[in-house]
Amino acid sequence: MSIQRKKFLSDNMIWLVLIALVIIMSIANRNFATVSNLTTLLTGEAIKGIMAFGVAFAILTKGIDLSLGAVAALVGAVSGALVQPTDFAMRTLSSGVRLPAPAAILIGLLLGAAIGGCIGAIIAYTEIPAFIATLGAQLICRAAAKMFSNRPVSKLSDDYRFLGSGRVLGIPMIVIVFIIIAVISWFILVHTRFGKSLYAIGANSQAARVAGINVNANLIKVYVWCSLMAALGGVLLAGRSGSSDPSTSGLNYELDAIAAATVGGTSHTGGVCSVTGVIAGILILGVINNGLVLMGVDDNMTNILKGIIIIGSVVLDMRKNIKKV
Amino acid sequence: MSEKYILEMQGIVKEFPGVKALNGVQLKVRPGTVHTLMGENGAGKSTLMKCLIGMYAANAGTITYKGRAVKYKSTEEALNDGISMIHQELSPVLERSVSENVWLGREPKKGIFIDYKKMRQDCLELFGKMGVDLNPDEKMKNLTVAKMQMVEIVKAISYNSSIVIMDEPTSALTDSEVEDLFRIIAELKAKDVAVIYISHKMDEIFRISDDISIFRDGTYISTDQACNLTQDEVIKRMVGREITEMFPKQECGIGEVILKVDKLSSGKAVKEVSFELHKGEILGFAGLVGAGRTETMETIFGMRPKTGGAVYINGKEVNIKSPQDAAANKIALLTEDRRGNGILGILSVKFNTVVANLKTYGFPVDSKKMAADTQEYIDRLSIKTPSMDAQIQDLSGGNQQKVLLGRWLLTDPDILIVDEPTRGIDVGAKAEIHRIISDLAKAGKAIIVVSSELPEVMGVSDRVVIMHEGRVTGVLDRCNLSQELIMKYATKEEVESKSMVREGE
Ligand SMILES: Nc1ncnc2c1ncn2[C@@H]1O[C@H](COP(=O)(O)OP(=O)(O)OP(=O)(O)O)[C@@H](O)[C@H]1O
Ligand SMILES: [Mg+2]
Numbered sequence: 001m002s003i004q005r006k007k008f009l010s011d012n013m014i015w016l017v018l019i020a021l022v023i024i025m026s027i028a029n030r031n032f033a034t035v036s037n038l039t040t041l042l043t044g045e046a047i048k049g050i051m052a053f054g055v056a057f058a059i060l061t062k063g064i065d066l067s068l069g070a071v072a073a074l075v076g077a078v079s080g081a082l083v084q085p086t087d088f089a090m091r092t093l094s095s096g097v098r099l100p101a102p103a104a105i106l107i108g109l110l111l112g113a114a115i116g117g118c119i120g121a122i123i124a125y126t127e128i129p130a131f132i133a134t135l136g137a138q139l140i141c142r143a144a145a146k147m148f149s150n151r152p153v154s155k156l157s158d159d160y161r162f163l164g165s166g167r168v169l170g171i172p173m174i175v176i177v178f179i180i181i182a183v184i185s186w187f188i189l190v191h192t193r194f195g196k197s198l199y200a201i202g203a204n205s206q207a208a209r210v211a212g213i214n215v216n217a218n219l220i221k222v223y224v225w226c227s228l229m230a231a232l233g234g235v236l237l238a239g240r241s242g243s244s245d246p247s248t249s250g251l252n253y254e255l256d257a258i259a260a261a262t263v264g265g266t267s268h269t270g271g272v273c274s275v276t277g278v279i280a281g282i283l284i285l286g287v288i289n290n291g292l293v294l295m296g297v298d299d300n301m302t303n304i305l306k307g308i309i310i311i312g313s314v315v316l317d318m319r320k321n322i323k324k325v
Numbered sequence: 326m327s328e329k330y331i332l333e334m335q336g337i338v339k340e341f342p343g344v345k346a347l348n349g350v351q352l353k354v355r356p357g358t359v360h361t362l363m364g365e366n367g368a369g370k371s372t373l374m375k376c377l378i379g380m381y382a383a384n385a386g387t388i389t390y391k392g393r394a395v396k397y398k399s400t401e402e403a404l405n406d407g408i409s410m411i412h413q414e415l416s417p418v419l420e421r422s423v424s425e426n427v428w429l430g431r432e433p434k435k436g437i438f439i440d441y442k443k444m445r446q447d448c449l450e451l452f453g454k455m456g457v458d459l460n461p462d463e464k465m466k467n468l469t470v471a472k473m474q475m476v477e478i479v480k481a482i483s484y485n486s487s488i489v490i491m492d493e494p495t496s497a498l499t500d501s502e503v504e505d506l507f508r509i510i511a512e513l514k515a516k517d518v519a520v521i522y523i524s525h526k527m528d529e530i531f532r533i534s535d536d537i538s539i540f541r542d543g544t545y546i547s548t549d550q551a552c553n554l555t556q557d558e559v560i561k562r563m564v565g566r567e568i569t570e571m572f573p574k575q576e577c578g579i580g581e582v583i584l585k586v587d588k589l590s591s592g593k594a595v596k597e598v599s600f601e602l603h604k605g606e607i608l609g610f611a612g613l614v615g616a617g618r619t620e621t622m623e624t625i626f627g628m629r630p631k632t633g634g635a636v637y638i639n640g641k642e643v644n645i646k647s648p649q650d651a652a653a654n655k656i657a658l659l660t661e662d663r664r665g666n667g668i669l670g671i672l673s674v675k676f677n678t679v680v681a682n683l684k685t686y687g688f689p690v691d692s693k694k695m696a697a698d699t700q701e702y703i704d705r706l707s708i709k710t711p712s713m714d715a716q717i718q719d720l721s722g723g724n725q726q727k728v729l730l731g732r733w734l735l736t737d738p739d740i741l742i743v744d745e746p747t748r749g750i751d752v753g754a755k756a757e758i759h760r761i762i763s764d765l766a767k768a769g770k771a772i773i774v775v776s777s778e779l780p781e782v783m784g785v786s787d788r789v790v791i792m793h794e795g796r797v798t799g800v801l802d803r804c805n806l807s808q809e810l811i812m813k814y815a816t817k818e819e820v821e822s823k824s825m826v827r828e829g830e
Binding site for chain 2: 004007187191192193196197199200203204206207208209210211212213214271272
């Protein structure tokens with residue numbers, strides 16, 4: 001009986017923590033549990049959340065992606081430049097047409113996928129650690145974004161901005177996109193052969209290979225997915241603010257995304273990841289961010305608390321998911 | 326049994342979520358004896374030992390060691406107190422050398438630096454004393470499972486413990502190394518060391534045991550001196566009913582050639598190996614450790630690069646470069662290295678069963694069918710698991726092996742290669758696996774059985790290929806099989822000397 005209870009607690013720990021945090025925040029500040037504040041919270045976390053779903057796939061296979069923020073910046077700048085007014089003096093591309101938003105977004109996503117394909121191929125075939133490959137990619141993509149435009153890409157068209165700042169039935173589009181991505185991630189992980197293969201690769205890549213899984217091809221797909229999420233994040237970031245600054249856009253977003261996936265129970269030793277967990281991780285960090293700001297807590301204190309939560313969650317997770325000797 | 330005991334365990338209880346692995350178990354070990362633990366897969370033998378050395382905390386029970394009550398919190402504590410264990414599942418540090426593995430965690434130091442020279446020398450000395458032929462500088466990952474096992478054995482003994490626990494030490498060894506081990510055990514006994522020995526191999530148990538304790542489903546059944554027991558009696562107590570140890574060979578029609586291997590080479594491990602495999606045939610592979618049997622199978626299966634020769638399936642040349650290609654050609658390989666490239670430890674029994682067969686579940690994957698297939702094999706192979714959602718690493722070693730066999734049977738291969746298929750499997754389940762293999766052959770499948778257990782190879786095979794140092798040295802028909810002849814081909818020198826004798830005649 002007590003064993004059962006322990007198991008229940010450890011399986012649902014993360015949700016209990018989230019509920020506790022929400023209760024504490026609601027008591028501490030009357031403005032926390034209001035529709036408008038919760039909307040702000042979700043809009044604030046959605047982009048990092050989308051990237052968290054990306055990087056969670058990489059972590060699941062014992063990898064990581066440090067290039068998310070930089071890819072977002074590059075894609076935001078490139079696709080943004082395609083939807084600036086043609087008569088705009090500060091236009092990034094001196095000549096050229098103004099594309100309809102869907103075309104610009106599609107080009108941005110394709111660019112992201114291509115970058116992911118390169119990163120994935122390097123990781124799969126050279127077997128260098130993902131940490132190194134994506135760190136390199138981060139530097140390259142950020143620099144490329146700055147070379148593409150040395151000033152913010154601004155005055156983006158309204159239709160382009162719809163995804164980032166529009167609303168449908170009062171719900172921010174950005175939140176709707178987040179939910180759609182969550183559902184797609186869940187579907188991939190739980191209901192497709194690709195998703196199952198990722199668990200196998202993360203648990204024991206040698207054994208996965210022997211079982212007939214094409215490890216390299218799957219790893220490439222993982223990083224394509226990661227960069228695709230980063231690209232989508234870049235489009236949303238640009239759309240949310242109406243301009244995209246290559247030097248600051250998406251800066252450090254990969255760290256928040258990794259933190260959310262990690263707090264959400266995605267194990268860095270591979271083979272463990274659940275979409276509901278990642279959602280909880282995103283919300284926990286979001287509630288802390290938002291709640292402490294409302295309470296007027298100093299930024300540094302907020303970061304200290306977040307740091308403790310991230311480390312604590314990994315300690316707990318290691319206890320639970322040890323690969324036994 | 327009047328001497329006092331070096332170790333007494335009483336009323337040990339160990340519960341895991343969903344299973345009571347040990348239910349009030351006792352064990353009394355005399356110094357200077359070999360005390361064997363017997364029981365079916367999942368009876369709780371390994372768990373009992375892990376409770377002793379502090380890997381698991383028992384829920385209840387007392388342990389008395391050398392007259393004092395002990396309760397170790399870690400394996401280090403137990404080691405320092407003179408109890409070492411060779412684990413059923415190897416855990417070598419693959420990227421390090423043999424000597425570094427032996428001295429792991431207690432490296433000799435010179436000042437603050439590791440004294441590699443001394444480490445190497447001490448290692449050579451140990452190997453020399455135990456008659457083990459290994460290079461201390463070799464990287465662990467280049468060793469075969471059998472050699473890794475020898476390293477583990479040397480390591481456990483190097484602690485000069487008063488109790489050495491050996492959990493299925495011979496499951497990966499061939500006869501000659503088993504002899505080495507038995508010699509080592511005899512020396513330990515002479516030094517008044519107690520050896521707690523776990524194995525499923527009846528003949529060796531009766532050779533070396535002084536006492537035998539029997540367990541069933543987490544309960545203690547009995548302890549007797551080996552001389553007062555018979556094999557049949559032990560089996561009866563283990564399973565609670567009588568069974569025959571060997572499944573009788575079924576005669577079945579042998580069809581045309583399905584697999585033809587022609588001068589296959591892979592680096593230094595496999596040299597110009599040629600053989601043919603027919604539909605409905607069970608082809609055994611015998612040889613000593615290092616004979617290249619596993620490597621040959623891995624080359625056929627696309628796990629290691631082919632450096633020469635050709636493989637034909639149904640008369641057509643195939644180029645298999647990866648296990649994926651092998652699967653597309655309907656070949657399955659149950660590998661020898663269960664932990665290294667077999668189980669997906671943290672994933673469920675269900676996942677482990679279906680993983681080689683993922684492509685048959687469609688899009689989106691049919692989870693119901695996965696569960697149904699898993700249940701089918703849990704029943705068919707009587708796999709003992711709390712549920713199909715349990716992590717496979719929590720199953721007993723033998724039950725993990727059964728899950729892996731199920732994984733490959735599920736892919737419905739035309740050519741099934743099994744490398745040490747009954748490693749760590751109890752007597753009852755072994756007969757069952759032999760029956761399954763035999764039934765598959767009867768249904769026209771072609772099967773290769775690599776095994777270090779001669780009785781097993783001889784019992785199930787229609788023909789036996791014998792290898793020595795990467796080459797095929799002989800092929801024997803079932804009617805010509807004898808242990809002596811196989812050993813002669815397996816240690817090639819003797820065959821050569823024999824042919825020289827012939828020439829002399
Ligand atoms: N860490 C664990 N978590 C959950 N269950 C476990 C764990 N370790 C062992 N068990 C369960 O305890 C039972 C006894 O396992 P144990 O490994 O002791 O068997 P065994 O007698 O050594 O079998 P084998 O001959 O197959 O090695 C099994 O049912 C197993 O599933
Ligand atoms: Mg065991």
